[in-house]
Amino acid sequence: VQLVESGGGLVQAxxxxxxxxxxxxxxxxxxxxxxxxxxxxxxxxFVATISWSGTSTYYADSVKGRFTISxxxxxxxxxxxxxxxxxxxxxxxxxxxxxGFSGSYYISDYDYxxxxxxxxxxx
Numbered sequence: 001v002q003l004v005e006s007g008g009g010l011v012q013a014x015x016x017x018x019x020x021x022x023x024x025x026x027x028x029x030x031x032x033x034x035x036x037x038x039x040x041x042x043x044x045x046f047v048a049t050i051s052w053s054g055t056s057t058y059y060a061d062s063v064k065g066r067f068t069i070s071x072x073x074x075x076x077x078x079x080x081x082x083x084x085x086x087x088x089x090x091x092x093x094x095x096x097x098x099x100g101f102s103g104s105y106y107i108s109d110y111d112y113x114x115x116x117x118x119x120x121x122x123x
Contacts, residue, residue, distance in 0.1 A: 001025040001112040003095050008117030011085055015121070019080040021095030021114055032103040033071060033078040034110060037091035037119075044094070048080060049103030058103055063089075085121045092116040 007019040021033070034049040048059045048069040057069050066085075071078040078095060096110035104110070 001029075001031070001097050003097060003112055003114035005093065005095050005114045005117040008093060008119045010120045010122065013085060013087055013121055013123050015085050016081070016083045017085065017119060019082065019093055019095075019117060019119075021078045021080075023076040023078075023097065029099065030101055031097040031112075032100055033069075034096045034098065034103060035069060035078075035080045035093060036096060036107065037089075037093045038116075039088075039091040042091075044107060046105045046107070047093070049105065050078065051103050052101040056103060058105065082119070085119075087121045087123045090119060090121050092118050 002024045005021050030052040032051050035047040036044050037047050038044040046060050050057045050069045050071055054071050066083050068081040094116045095114045097112040098110045
């Protein structure tokens, strides 16, 4: 499975961005999807995850109420709508795919990763 993120960029605090992650390859299998991020000098951290069906979602406390993860299985694409962005949201954002139906908080549960897309929020 190959994952390609897009939609990153520079935005002012309080603004919005929508990230997309397009999957190709063995997409007939069932994958939960997740978004993670990594700021300079920090470890990669969990942001959000969504089950294969899209009925279950989980968020990091730091983004809850501001970010929304969704997916369109017909398009093999997962999205991350980010609203009310803060400077501390600045990071490289990665999407990832985990075999199975349920989402996960854990980096080690994910089998495939995208190359990342930069999100920069100015104050």
